[in-house]
Amino acid sequence: MEDHGSAALRSLLEVLPDTVLETHARLGDATACVDPTRILTVLRHLRDEPGLEFDMLMDLCAVDFLGSEPRFEVVYHLYSLAHKHRVRIKARVPEAAPEIDSAVSLYPGANWMEREVFDLYGVRFTDHPDLRRLLLYEEFEGHPLRKDYAKEKRQPLVGPGN
Amino acid sequence: MAGGRNSLTERVLDTPEDDLERDLHTEHHVLNMGPSHPATHGTVKFLIELDGETIVALDIQVGYLHRGFEKECESGTWYQAIPYTDRLNYNSAILANIGYCMAVEKLLEVDVPERCLWLRVLACELSRVGDHLTRCGAACLELAAMTPFLYGIEARELVWDLQELLCGARVTSNYIRIGGVKHGLPADFAVACRESIAKVRALLDDFEAVVTSNRIFVDRLKGTGMLSKEDCIRYAVTGPLLRAVGEPLDLRKDQPYLVYDEIDFDVPIGEVGDNYDRYLVCMEEVQQSLRIVEQCLDKLEKLGPGPVNSEDPRVRWPAKGRVFNQMEELIQQFKSVTEGPRVPEGEGYLAIESANGELGFYLVSDGSAVPYKVRCRPPSLINLAPMPLMLKGALLADLIPTFDFINMVGGECDR
Amino acid sequence: MPGSVIKVKRQEKIGWLERLYVPMIIKGLFVTGGHFFRNLRGFVTGKNRTDFVVQYPEERVDYPSAFRGMPVLVALDDGLPKCVACGLCEFACPTDCISIVPGELEGARIERYPEAFDIDMSRCMYCGLCEEACPEEAIVMSREVEISTYDRQSMIFEKENLLVHENLLKRRIDFIRGDYERDREPPKSDV
């Protein structure tokens, strides 16, 4: 695996080589796919290592690759204020047990973003302090951004008629 | 939705000093504010646990304006998502337009002509002015100052008239296209724009005269809604909120996109990060944006007429003049409309500095003509998350200005 | 890169003048009074009006040429639509609010025409993509915005209600024509 000239990827490959599954830097975005069970180790390393200092978790979202396994991909976008660089970390979690460790202990800002991913994709974040739905209401059934949730589907409590 | 959570925190009143309170049987009171409250501009519900008038705990429930933006984008072509991005932040629609289109251009690796870049910066800054004026004006209104609100809104109205002149709509601009903009500057735009800028400046002077050193206004803003720099960073707060604590993160400077590296403007920062600093930062940013608009007008005049759209056949909708006369162009038009660009397989994240902070678009394409995933990083949502922290131990009245300066915009926050 | 980081001027202490309220009230009155009398003079004399509010519906503002109102069909002199029912606008519309039933007229000037052409205005979002897609200049954004009704059914506009004669749409058609050659020789008016 290559580091594609990115300090973050180089450091990850040096220090935690067994966590990294794949790297690329297409379109200039340094990206690493990592082992989902070690996600906190990776994030902590990126946050605390001098020279990297990714102190802001800019974005956390998920993508549903229906039909491939593992199905869900949780995507973290990190930014470093001091060094003004970015890195993208991705971790795939399987459909049978869509679970990954919560990043709230490292980045408190992950709280709402993880709630949103749980809400829309049904990925569970273990050790999250308050894993509730964020955008939808408690009684909502299913997770609407999953690819197998039909766009036209109506829920009993919203929409006219059904 | 409160579902049995009457007490947001454990009651801790069992120390001997609290004897008096125990005798009085004081209880924390849970107040339900919203979803549609006259003193908040935005549809959001606060569950506030109060001890007298002091906020003990705060739970914010968002999502009342959730319209399935991301799901909707996954069902049309890449083009058809552009009007939806208008409806994210309806105070500064063009910024979301630009963010989305630039992200698609990144995936397609399309370059746009120079004239288009300057036009985009011009449109960007106009909508930033509109957004900040709404924020400051509405904050005055909700702090019971009606007149400055009207001055702010009048200035915003001038800016929105310019947007209408440029894009055809005041709010839902739908002006930016993948690989360009919809059309060039209208003939009378430069003159109208210079006139309006002069008027906006005069109104801003009046606005500041009645508000900036007004004791009531200052007393309600100073020292309220503070968030430390460390917390801002831990919560990934961006935009004027972060700059108000003295951290000059502005993507226009730090990762220049479009032509911001050729433009002369300053980044205002504050000192302590209370609401007063946020107000001052926003007002200064308006002045800087007006400066940028003027520079853009000068530059556009210097550049002279020229193409505003990319020639790349994948994204180009042929000019109508050719569609009428040439068979190939007609076929191309049919192809562009029915199918749209096929974006190569891959993923890309592109962030721009919107009026609220970093507005990012993370797009995933599976190589087809339909987006596989359109993720919008909403700055309002992420800036709203640490609000309970800002208000711990504050008075209920401090909630209003703090919420105003976070400038949560329902459309963008809930998508 | 020109430009730099500047610190906002924060008044740590407000002066005694401001603390006393009264001088500030007077200052504020000067500002608001200035606006009031300027607006009043303009309103009474009708010249150089500075008041911003328009007394709708007696007074109306003139929308700019780029303005996008409700989409309408262009009718030619014979009252027939210019549309050839190609269906491009149907494809382009993000909200699927256009539905067309194509038909054919034997021996007519243009053989294909829309037998039915409905726009569900309760779903339309005035984006203008239909106008951009049309290869015949047959659907354009008019200046009509006052279309509210009492029920949803009457928001579905049928062909007869959508047809507007070409001459009435001249301003818009001229505007989109100004853009025709945008990537070859831009119009002179462009700044």
Ligand code: SF4
């Ligand atoms: S303006 Fe937009 S939404 Fe309305 S009919 Fe045309 S394409 Fe559809």
Ligand code: SF4
């Ligand atoms: S695109 Fe134009 S010609 Fe084709 S069906 Fe629509 S209105 Fe008619």
